[in-house]
Amino acid sequence: MVSVTTCILTVLIGFGSFVRSYYTEEYRPQFHFTPEQNWMNDPNGLVYHNGQYHLFYQYNPNGTTWGFMSWGHAVSTDLVHWKHLPIALECESDSNGNVLEMFFSGSAVVDVNNTTGFAIPVGKDRRGHVINSTPMVAIYTSYYPTAHTQSNGVVIRAGQQSQSIAFSNDNGLTWTQYEGNPVIESPPAGYVDQYQNFRDPFVFWYSPSSKWIMVASLANEHILLIYSSDNLKTWKLESQFGPENAKFGQWECPSLFPLYVDGNNRAEKWVILMGVNPGGVITGSGTQYIIGSFNGTTFVADPSDTYDPTQIPAGSIVFQNFESTSSTFKELGWKATGDFALFGPQVASSVTTQTINGNLGSGLLTTWIVDDSATGTIISPKFIITKNYISFLIAGGYYPYNPSTAGTANDNQVSFSLIVGGQVVHSQTGADAENLVWRSWNVAGWFGEEAYFIVTDLNTNSWGHLHVDEIIFSDTPKVEANWNDFGPDYYAAATYNGLPTADRIAIGWMNNWAYGGNIPTSPWRSAMSVPRKLALKTINNNVLLVQQPVSSLSSLYTPSLYSRKFSSLKSGETEIPVPAPYNARMKLTVSFKRGTGSKFGVILRSNATNTQETIIGYDFLGQNVFVDRFKSGDNAFVGSEPNQFPGHFIATLPSTLTDSITLNILLDWSSVEVFDGNGQVAFTSQIFPLDDSAQVKLFSVGGTTRTVTVAINGMKSSW
Ligand code: FRU
Secondary structure (H helix, E strand, O other): OOOOOOOOOOOOOEEOOEEOOOOOOOOOOOOOOOOOOEEEEEEEEEEEEOOEEEEEEEEOOOOOOOOOOEEEEEEEOOOOOOEEEEEEEOOEEOOOOOEEEEEEEEEEEEOOOOOOOOOOEEEEOOOOOEEEOOOEEEEEEEEEOOOEEOOOOOEEOOOEEEEEEEEEOOOOOOOEEOOOOOOEOOOOOOOHHHOOOEEEEEEEEEHHHOEEEEEEEEOOOOEEEEEEEOOOOOOEEEEEEOOOOOOOOEEEEEEEEEEEEOOOOOOEEEEEEEEEEOOOOOOOOEEEEEEEEEOOOOEEEOHHHOOOOOOOOOOOEEEEOOOOOOOOOOOOOOEEOHHHOOOOOEEHHHOOOOOOEOOOOOEEEEOOEOEOOOOEEEEOOOEEOOOOEEEEEEEEOOEOOOOOOOOOOOOOOEEEEEEEOOEEEEEEEOOOEEEEEEEEEEOHHHOOOEEEEEEEEOOOOOOOOEEEEEEEEEOOOOOOOEEOOOOOOOEEEEEOEOOOHHHOEEEEEOOOOOOHHHOOOOOEEOOEOOOEEEEEEEEOOEEEEEEEEOHHHHHHEEEEEEEEEEEEEOOEEEEEOOOOOOOOEEEEEEEEEEOOOOEEEEEEEEOOOOOOOEEEEEEOOOOEEEEEOOOOOOOOOOOOOHHHOOOEEEEEOOOOOOOOEEEEEEEEOOEEEEEEOOOOOEEEEEOOOOOOOOEEEEEEEOOOEEEEEEEEEEEOOOO
16 A cells, blocks of 8 residues: 555554554554544545546544544555545635534546536647546535635525535546535525535436436435436436435435346346434444435335334234333233332323334333433233244333343343343343334244243433333334444445446445544544445345445455364354464355254454453344444443443344355454345444454354354455
């Protein structure tokens, strides 16, 4: 990698087999993009042009926390090795130091037809004809913190967000802002009061109508606005989309692009991809997608891809809807202990926390009694599992059930759990939000067994409460949204313009607004995910957005470090020897089939005493892939809310006894990315282990796992 910063500070600290120096600081990813220093968030302006993949990104030139937002810039010819370039669009301040304009997220296009007129003569051909440049145009949100009048006479209100453009005639190296900025000053009629939350334009060329199309977000309204333009300067509002599916928090960084279903170029569909924050699948930031059609002006979601939260799957059995608000839990056959002993379901609108949304009917179970200080348990009557799924609505604080602290003095869970055979087999916490969202558990593995639910609130801190409503038993899960990633650290994903439809490549910000400003890295903060190739694939009659790391990453593979097949892997842990430094940065592929065991997986970044470990595996009974970072390393850096980071993340992936399940895992010092063989389930998760937590193990719980094949390659550094 070549750097514009030539100052290389080499700090020699011996850590066994490696030495800290430039780009090998503690936690520094070796094959993920990071800025040399300072804060980074969203990928911006992803565009492929003249053999180069451009990566612009939200960047603070002045520090390691969010602020002074500018567009950083890097390029790559292979999506693996990146070259840092000078800042493309730098935050502007007045002479008193007041910030006048920040450059928020957006996209970039190559204006091959010079629709903007931004092209300039760059030479002459052999016959003396003028050769013009091909302008690259960035379309971004101008965020103006301070009220002022621009030199072009436009009056700006404090906090305004407008859409602007800038162009480059030297392939993205230097940029000129368009003198007529902003090109879309305010949101349209009906939404003019949303002028402070109107942002993140994604623009692409729509060839059937020879127009530029923009999709931008009214973040608080959960509405995407679709505009068209002939020249990127004058825009016409065509339609709007939303709210739909995951629609709490804010909608940010939308994009809209076509893909072929199962690679068939006559079966094109369109995908909306967007960030939801807070309101992600775990807590804080998340990424959802919606599949549908686009006709050049309007996006229509497929009916099979929109989920009405007020409808429950046909044939569902309602176990408890908590509508009996004049009864105590005891009268309903439940058992309540501690501060909840004398209580029963409450009328949601009378619960005195912030406004509760998303409950069905008027009643719900809540552990908010006056305030967050109430603690105790609320236990359901026993029942027999007779359907494949249990679904429920849930909201409240993020304090997950942690098996290693449960029952100890450090137990601070706020959770809704399913108990079978005396064990917690599924557990769900809230997301630091008052809006109830649907969550589903696959329980096919316990069919015919006796079970009960327990609500446990042992937390008196802020957000130390939970709401639960509408517990149902059904044959299919109650879906809330299509999550693009089931981990906590994949946000603001954007895709490349300038590639063929079949080559849609996405990059996400590998962090989460819930704790992103506190992660313990220095002198940079935040990494990008590996670039991922997207596709639409039909799986069990559903069309899903699937993804895998781009194949060019294989250029970093070392020769095989480990390759083995176990016809039957025994119960317990089996250590795999992987030499440093590759025990901290590797590609590990594992395939396996169900044996007599209940869980199988891989333990990474573990120390000898298992006080640090990141666990990635499959639960044959719960039918889910999971990533567990309860003990991944430093996880209490979030100051006032140290619970924000740890967790056990799951994604349902049904399988049969004969299915071979594959997990592709990328480990890079401070992150793991996991993809199942189909790419329908992906997890992105940061981890901050000690350097010497570097063991690699396989595990099988409660019996054997069959036909286990493991292949490990080290990942060479791309820096
Ligand atoms: C998403 C986001 C965008 C905004 C940018 C500002 O992470 O909030 O909506 O444009 O970050 O840095």
